[in-house]
Amino acid sequence: QQPVQSPQAVILREGEDAVINCSSSKALYSVHWYRQKHGEAPVFLMILLKGGEQKGHEKISASFNEKKQQSSLYLTASQLSYSGTYFCGTAYGGATNKLIFGTGTLLAVQP
């Protein structure tokens, strides 16, 4: 049931783009994306509901492919502040059900 994230780690230079993927073997109700900096709590980025919508948050956007039960997070023109570990959290069956988090993708943006 745990979603699978890829890649495990990404190293970028400032200004480069990255894509992080999250896939589930089970039908999803929603996908959440969070960023966690070292020693801090995960911070909410965005939520996508089934229906294939795409959302944006500054230069970070995401899509949800309901047919494939996959979500992708797009980071464009990355900044140093984007560094951290990105987790997708998947909900099954309802909006307030528990989130199951993926194993995370470590993103390091270098100057």
Next chain:
Amino acid sequence: EPEVTQTPSHQVTQMGQEVILRCVPISNHLYFYWYRQILGQKVEFLVSFYNNEISEKSEIFDDQFSVERPDGSNFTLKIRSTKLEDSAMYFCASMGTGGGALHFGNGTRLTVT
């Protein structure tokens, strides 16, 4: 912006001792959760709580764990007899009615020696 607060930020305890981790969720939220994160690993679900009862719990949440909402604001996680493998960061989170973002507290780092 309202936030979830957790105390203490760091707790050191000896194996076999009881610990209580405390959380004050966002005031108008009705859904509460505890997660834990072993250093460098993923965030793992422990338990969800709604309407003064447990909605769901994971395999990790065995008889040594319990949760309580003793009053209108606090939400606690008790570990009755701590083990070395309970050492982790414990996050409390809350969610508003209808779903939406899961708001995390800053966590309690539990170290069992």
